[in-house]
Amino acid sequence: MNFKDPYPVQTPARLAVLLLFMPSERTDRVQQAWLRTLADSLQHQLSSQVQVLRMDELAHQDVFRSFDITQTPSFVLVQRGVELWRQVGMPQEDLSALLSERLVAASAQIFKA
Numbered sequence: 001m002n003f004k005d006p007y008p009v010q011t012p013a014r015l016a017v018l019l020l021f022m023p024s025e026r027t028d029r030v031q032q033a034w035l036r037t038l039a040d041s042l043q044h045q046l047s048s049q050v051q052v053l054r055m056d057e058l059a060h061q062d063v064f065r066s067f068d069i070t071q072t073p074s075f076v077l078v079q080r081g082v083e084l085w086r087q088v089g090m091p092q093e094d095l096s097a098l099l100s101e102r103l104v105a106a107s108a109q110i111f112k113a
Helices: 029-045 061-066 095-112
Strands: 016-022 050-056 074-079 082-088
Touching: 016 029, 016 061, 016 095, 029 050, 029 095, 074 095, 082 095
Parallel strands: 016 050
Antiparallel strands: 016 074, 074 082
C-alpha cells in the first residue's frame, strides 16, 4: 500500500466496499480488462450502496496478504470492518443482485442486535 498517496480513498461509513482482487496485467491482460469492465458496471449499478475498489496484485501486495488472497480474481465485500461475503473465482450468478442481498442481510443483522 502506498502511504504517501496524496489522494487516499475515502469511503463514507454507510457504504460497503467491494475489493476486487485482480490478476496482474502482466499475467492475464484479457481477464484484467474484463474485470475492469465488470468493476465499472458494478460501481454504476450499486453506487449508492457499494464502492468498488480494484486491487492489482503487484501494486497492493500487502492488501493481498492481509486478506489472505491466493487466487485471482477474488471478491471481498466489507462494511464497517466486517467481511460480509467472499468469492474466489468468477461468480456464476448476477453479482449486483448477490451483493444487494448480502447488504440487506447484513443490515437486518445489525438491527437485530
